[in-house]
Amino acid sequence: MIDPLYLTAIILMATVTYLTRIGGYLFLRNRTLSPRLRTVMESAPGCVLITVIAPDFVSGRPADLLALFITLMAATRLPILPTVLVAIASAGVLRHVLGG
Amino acid sequence: MRKDEFWEGVRGGFPIMLAASPFGALFGALAVDNGFTIGDAVFMSAAVYAGASQMVGIELFGNHVQPWLVVLSVFAVNFRHVLYSASIAKHVRHFTFVQKFFAFFLLVDPQYAETEKRGERGLPVTFPWYLGFGLVIYFPWIFNTLLGAIFGQLVGDPKAIGLDVLLPIYFLGLVMGFRKRDRFLPIVAVSAVASVAGMHFVGSPWHVSIGALAGILLAACLPPAETVAAPPVAIEKEA
Structure with a gap:
């Protein structure tokens, strides 16, 4: 039933995730990190997340671009759950109106 | 194990569990x-237990990106989390080896934030409290993944209900x-531009x-910011 490729990938993902969770305790607990290193470590997730989706947003479809803009505005003001709702609603309505 | 501390943890984690639940289902x-x-989806939630990276994992995997690159992105x-575990080390020093083993497995963003807050306030960070807080988020996360996955299978074509727009937007x-x-x-703007350029000139x-x-x-x-921020600032709302 379970595809060995998927299973292996999931186990590897789980392993690297656990390593990040115990790694700081094992290797860094008695050290002070430089602000620069801290910035780098804190900015990594945002960088990866945005790169995964960025190409989706240059699809050139006006409905999606407008929805993106509305979502960005919502995201700076609202918590994530309402943001997602705003996003779905705006994407749905705009696609319907402008055609997507 | 002290029961009242366990339940205090459960009460503390409960609102976070509620907030994370829709995302567990969405992930599924x-x-x-x-x-x-x-089965894969549920196993992934149980084993990885890190919302944002799970989304990255399935998105890249679904696009047939090579597995090693998926793992690297995750x-x-x-x-x-390396920062988190280094930072809470001082509060969990008294845990036994086995307790630490489990404690770090459960170290998601809100777990880190609450542990840090509790420790800074001088309240005891006991293992029962930590476990109660963690498990009340962990088990529903798995269960919601199952519900979402069953729902996803029933729906069949996600485009029909606009689910396909959800992932990019959730990422955003x-x-x-x-x-x-x-x-x-x-930083994020440069990443976005470089990603689009990379897609255009090099390819996925x-x-x-x-x-x-x-x-x-x-x-x-x-150059690093002049004022060094106190403990890590924004805590993501993922589980």
């Missing part, structure tokens, strides 16, 4: 949409969750590595 539905079986998204929400961090905007999946590296390099080159 999207995982099935990306070619995962229900690692990068979760790399911030996650990215914005990091916005209070040092020099967020230029390299846009992910190129974009992420560009942003991380910029973060490394920019």
